[in-house]
Amino acid sequence: MTPQPFLRTFVTPAALCAVGFLAAMAAVLQYSLHAYVPGSLDVGGLTLANFAALLKPLYGKVFLFTVWICFLTALFTLLLGYPLAYALVRTQNVLLKSAILVIAITPLFLGEVVRTYSWIIVLGNNGFVNAMLLKAGLIAAPLQLMFTTFGVVVALVHVTLPVMVIMLAAALAHIDRDYEKAAASLGAGPVRAFLTVTLPLSTPGILAGVTTAFAWTFSAFATPQLIGGGQVNMVSNLVYQLGFASFNLPFAASLSVAGLALTFVVLGFMRVAARPLERIGPH
């Protein structure tokens, strides 16, 4: 066996980190299985009552609605992200390439609060969109864009677009362009070459992008909280409300556990559903 200098020194800190994270996740699981003692942060005895309460239609609805929002966001992010990633990878102009790259990924680093606040100003009743439409005489009264599913999804798509572009671009960049040239020389037009060669070859990127978009949207909190304003509630909002408004940490924990389980189920389902697509893709 080849020598492996520093092995222990290099792996131990990371292993400790992993253990700490697992301990935090175990803490959530443990709390979810204990009874809530009103007025106290300590928990009572072992119980499954928290999970039984999750079966109430009120909570079931929030879960279904959250998945629906995640689905819409992932879909629209993919539709907007693909052309942008394609342009980013294929443009020959260096300056244009850098401009697209910086514009596309800056929102990723702005943090949820700044982005959400910006969308409040864009979508609000005296916001930018309404002011422009009123001025143009296209509408008589401000459109209600805040506190709607539409508003939340628009802001979430904006939040998720950068990571989608990065993943799609990574996949597109690694496609050997000789395949397209081969398709063209065999008589395929640009549209046909794209649909039958480039698109299938970029399947891994689409899969990675959609999966991440879904998981990130599920994780979003400030956007549904501020733009939804209590009218559009996702699981994250419910967890926060239970944890900090009613201090019912055990129930908040069981919601988190259920949310996590749901995320993994959906991600697993996507992977299975995409298997036939992958078969067309590269090996």
Next chain:
Amino acid sequence: MPMPRTPRPLLQRALEVAGRAAGVLVVAAILGFLVLPAVVVALASVNDRAILSFPPQGLSWRWFVKALTYPDFQAGFSNGLIVTAWASSIALVIGAAFAFALDRYQFRMKGSIEMVLLSPLVIPHFTVGLGFLILAAQLGMARGFPVVVACHIVLVLPFVLRSVYVSLRNLDRRLELAAASLGAPPWRVLLTVTGPLLLPGLVSGWLFAAILSFNEFTASLFVTAQRTQTLPVAMYNYVREYADPSMAAVSVIYIVTTATLLVIANTFLGLGKVLNVEHAR
């Protein structure tokens, strides 16, 4: 590469030109969608009035002054710097060492540790925050900086790991072998050959970690207390209570700083390479 082509019908060429123009328009529209909020916030931040109006009525810097002198923002900024400096630096050391081991070595639990450390990418941040909040309570720790820093390390570690790992993959190992064959002991190879060659990856990994930690909101909301609240948490509380454009001013400062950092990073480090979106050769 010019290739001899058979002449194509005029209609087909016209269609191609039209298609290309449509493509450019679509991409421009999407870029516009990405930039729109930033532009609107910039307009709102220089509006003299406290109530939103487009176009702005009267120009003024007073919201910038108010934002910069608001005590909660100032405290949030310095708390954020403390948390970010510790979290991103510790994550860099841990992540770089582990990426090295991942790339070169075989050891027990290799796959499991990697999976656990990458899992914060798909685990909702409110779950991570809640976990650290409960863990700290169970260990009897106050909601001080150590809890916030620990939480942030876990959240930014995947980005450091990825960034350093990609650089390690692209590194020419013959340089290390040359140093070793000339008699350099392993620590010397690491410090004088591998380290310097990895520098772009290390710097970009640290930069990503720092920016993400400074901006982390959802998990921070769960693990910070009044005394340790970071800037995003302070901003969130402000948005919930007040509607004046101070928040727009902070946002503009944020956007300009972040975009500048990214342009610099792109110029010196080549973000395309770091993000793996450049053409493979």
